Amino acid sequence: MLIGYARVSTEEQNLNFQKDALHKAGCEKLFSERLSGIKKERPKLREALNYAKNGDTILVWRLDRLSRSLKDLIEISTFLEKKGINLRTLQEHIDTKSISGKFFFHIFGAFAEFESSLIRERTIAGLKAAKKRGKIGGRPNILNKKKKEILIKLYRKKNYTISKICEIMKISRPTLYKYTQSTIRRKEKIYS
Known part of the structure; x- marks a missing residue:
């Protein structure tokens, strides 16, 4: 067969x-x-x-x-x-x-x-050459330092829901969690 x-x-x-x-x-x-x-x-x-x-x-x-x-x-x-x-x-x-x-x-x-x-070798060489020229691979940060500080303040105050914070900051939930992960405890109940 x-x-x-x-x-x-x-x-x-x-x-x-x-x-x-x-x-x-x-x-x-x-x-x-x-x-x-x-x-x-x-x-x-x-x-x-x-x-x-x-x-x-x-x-x-x-x-x-x-x-x-x-x-x-x-x-x-x-x-x-x-x-x-x-x-x-x-x-x-x-x-x-x-x-x-x-x-x-x-x-x-x-x-x-x-x-x-x-x-694989050419890819690694290209990434190294780009890094030497100051270019870093991956997605650019959505939030600058000032916006990140605002996000963390909004998150910690808990005056707004996660959805509302995302709307205000014009970001998605995964992005919010990425930037606030150091303040989120594993067992903390996330409010919506």
């Missing part, structure tokens, strides 16, 4: 082209999910691996859809080999039924991990 597995990393990405390609290749069963390939726990992948039986083939669009880590790819490959399950990719034309297919599986896996490491 040919079993397909499709994965994208973010909600913005679309699974349809992978699903279409896997169906066109003849997959009888298809598993798909939206999770980073770096994450160890991918429930639908685990489901596909457990569903497959001896003699079946797992088909993926590209090897990096299976995982971005060489260690993880090797673990998956070992698991499949022990169960007598083959692995095929559409883009790299890898088929682990053959010795050369197993060889290319490991080569492409190493490239996938290398690419992932390069992206």
Whole structure:
């Protein structure tokens, strides 16, 4: 049986082209999910691996859809080999039924991990360069020091409800709690 597995990393990405390609290749069963390939726990992948039986083939669009880590790819490959399950990719034309297919599986896996490491390295270098120029990542503070002081005074006086304070300060409840968390005791009952 040919079993397909499709994965994208973010909600913005679309699974349809992978699903279409896997169906066109003849997959009888298809598993798909939206999770980073770096994450160890991918429930639908685990489901596909457990569903497959001896003699079946797992088909993926590209090897990096299976995982971005060489260690993880090797673990998956070992698991499949022990169960007598083959692995095929559409883009790299890898088929682990053959010795050369197993060889290319490991080569492409190493490239996938290398690419992932390069992206991470460039991101860290970019953040460091931005920090040296005085730019700090993340969201800017909504409240300046003066507005934060006003917020804390309003909160401590308890003359207004949380909703009213949020309305006055033009902030959301999570923002209010973020700025007042040092004054909130865990067991204090929050009034609304």
